[in-house]
Amino acid sequence: MTYKAIYLILSGLIISGTAQAAEELAFCGQRVQGGLIAVQKDNIYKVYQNGKEVAVSEEGDFLLSFDRDAPLQQKITILNNIPEKDYPQDNYTFTLNPVQWDIQKIKGVAQNKVTPSKKDQDEILRENQSVRKALTENNSKTPYWKNGFIEPLKEYRISGKFGGQRIINEIPKSPHRGIDMAAPEGTEIRAAADGVVKLSGGNFFYSGNMVILDHGQSLHTIYAHLKDVNVKEGDEVKQGDVIGIVGKTGRATGPHLHWGASLNNTRFNPKHLLELEKNEYCQKI
Numbered sequence: 001m002t003y004k005a006i007y008l009i010l011s012g013l014i015i016s017g018t019a020q021a022a023e024e025l026a027f028c029g030q031r032v033q034g035g036l037i038a039v040q041k042d043n044i045y046k047v048y049q050n051g052k053e054v055a056v057s058e059e060g061d062f063l064l065s066f067d068r069d070a071p072l073q074q075k076i077t078i079l080n081n082i083p084e085k086d087y088p089q090d091n092y093t094f095t096l097n098p099v100q101w102d103i104q105k106i107k108g109v110a111q112n113k114v115t116p117s118k119k120d121q122d123e124i125l126r127e128n129q130s131v132r133k134a135l136t137e138n139n140s141k142t143p144y145w146k147n148g149f150i151e152p153l154k155e156y157r158i159s160g161k162f163g164g165q166r167i168i169n170e171i172p173k174s175p176h177r178g179i180d181m182a183a184p185e186g187t188e189i190r191a192a193a194d195g196v197v198k199l200s201g202g203n204f205f206y207s208g209n210m211v212i213l214d215h216g217q218s219l220h221t222i223y224a225h226l227k228d229v230n231v232k233e234g235d236e237v238k239q240g241d242v243i244g245i246v247g248k249t250g251r252a253t254g255p256h257l258h259w260g261a262s263l264n265n266t267r268f269n270p271k272h273l274l275e276l277e278k279n280e281y282c283q284k285i
Contacts, residue, residue: 028277057141065263068162074095076093077092104165115171134198144215145273156181158180179270180259186246188246191237193239197237207249208247219263220261222261224250226244
């Protein structure tokens, strides 16, 4: 079932939140910190989330993400495509559900990966610049994401959750911005959805070899610590295509896949990508 078809079978459940517009919005996903929702409305000119413009497809579909520490109060402003009436706007406000994040202690990481040298800091800068460029520049306008998502590994063990703060070798670090999926080295990694390769390889300080896929409208998925990469920048991939194999490159204590997701360079929990086609997560606001 494609994403578009979901709106034909919405349950019509209205959940809490204040809407100053007469028309309800159909959406799928969970309104939680670290979450993602997909919204559809006809005849849209522009959409703003807390004052920041978000991309809208020609069919009126758009995505809203909420990072780990997103404010619980959210405001959505929609300018309707009626130029002769000065693009009248609808305002929607709603509350996110807070999430209690995990604290994880990791020992045995090479000390130069915890306290980088000057040379390593230069490599970290290269990594940050490369990743930011892939996530923010020349994004595809094709909404590949509407065809849905799958998990990138068929079998795995969760070794690191999104949002949890890691204490590495007793030193507190930034919160985790993806899911760590432990699997044997050499396990095939599949593209979670159709898209275009924006970054391939790199052998970066933290992420090792990685792949970033562009799924349209500034939505990306991130695959890190790969042993080998099977795609190159600019390739078009289909959901389920093998894009690389599990490794332990970069800052890793064992073979695993770091799976991440980003919308407008805001990281959110990638598991919420899997909910966009599930009817139990489709409601109205």
